[in-house]
Amino acid sequence: MTDKLEKLAPWLFVVALFAIWEAACRIFSVPNIILPAPSAVWAAMVRFWWPLLTNSFVTLWTTTAGFLMAVGFGLLLGLVVGWSRTIYRGLYPVMIGFNSIPKVAVVPILVMWFGIGEIPAILTAFLISFFPIVVNVATGLATIEPELEDVLRALGASKLDVMRKVGIPRAMPYFFGSLKVAITLAFVGAVVSETIAANRGLGHLMTQAGSNFQMPLVFAGLIVLAIEGIAMYAVTAWLEQRMTGWAFRSQGSAGG
């Protein structure tokens, strides 16, 4: 019984949230232009299902493209940074500096370079999401047990051997763990860029709807964003479980 309840709990909370929202809007007769009730949002979703769908695909594609670039670049840079202490020392402050720039501030530059469209969105998604991947991969490599490295080096293993046999497999849980963070950030980056300068995408759709005072549509966009975000997070979380199950199972064992 409690097991069932636990499984149902997330859904119950979502339903409750919408119910309270709907009730509050009706009881206090909140105008649609301030906070549309879920029923109005739903109506907007049904009415504008086509633009919502096509624009969410645009956002999905820009996010995915930026995310994949971040995965490739982040993995590569992470390996390089984790490889040598000197590179780590040299590059780390630069990366911290770069990462602390709010990426919204970069969007106008990207627009100047690449024009309004999908490329700034992709690049913003990329720029905002590669950092956690780099840090995680580098951490995984840098924290190889020194004794294990001794065992291998005493056998004549090269640095490359140590990396291939131990470092890289060891960094994989860190890598897949960082993907969950990265995909969320990439999504934020893409939507932020679309909101500022784009002619397609959910961010763009919501800005347009906002300037036309179509608040139900703005909220419909928000809900679609939430659904899309959850779905992408779920995919990476599933991937993590699948690829590095050993890292989860080994927790709590004596020597793992």
Added chain:
Amino acid sequence: MIDIENVSLAYAGRGGPVLAVEGLNLAVAKGEFAAVVGPSGCGKSTLMKLVTGLVRPTTGAVRVNGAAVSGPVKIAGMAFQNANMLPWRTVADNLLLPLEIVEPYRSQFRSRKAEYKARVEDLLATVGLGGFGHRFPWELSGGMQQRASLCRALIHEPSLLMLDEPFAALDAFTREELWCVLRDIWERLRFTVVLVTHDLREAAFLADRVHVMSARPGRIIETRDVSFPRPRDLDVCYDKAFTDIVRDLRDKIAEVRKA
């Protein structure tokens, strides 16, 4: 087999160079079981690294197998207090790891993998881990992991086995069990062993010769031959002669700790 002559090793510490060992002399004959005991921080791990060629001495010479050590010796197997098994590999695959690295196995690894796998199973069986090859290390108890770690150190049939407090993290009963595992496998293969340990009974039970190291900077200040007949039984630990040796060693270490 091992010849350490008047070796000192300094490394850069916070307040200038620190001497880990100084005036270190140690000789271990081929096939000998040597134990090194001493207070903590006496540079025993430095000794391990010197012999395996992971660090070079600042002064003096280290010779293994007659040749001066100038890089990783490649003929040594190592095991530490922590079993350090790779959690993403099965026990058998963990044991194969040294064969993937050290020559001549490395270049024949693909073509002779089946043979190597059989060898892994045989070795596991000799330490009482028969049939555990397909398990993951984290499914094993601490004692079993340590057995596997010992196997990993021996899979490439090294002529030298370097052990750095390999049984320190185990409970007393498991530890004695593993003493016997090590004893049996050594009786059979007769490789040279350097066992670094805090446990004086362990040293006296297993070794032919026990070396006592001084506090930092470490050097050998006393060498005791342990001449009980082999194969030794755990009962030997309760002999008067055995307890006398242990007490002597203990007194000696208490002396160095005070100095």
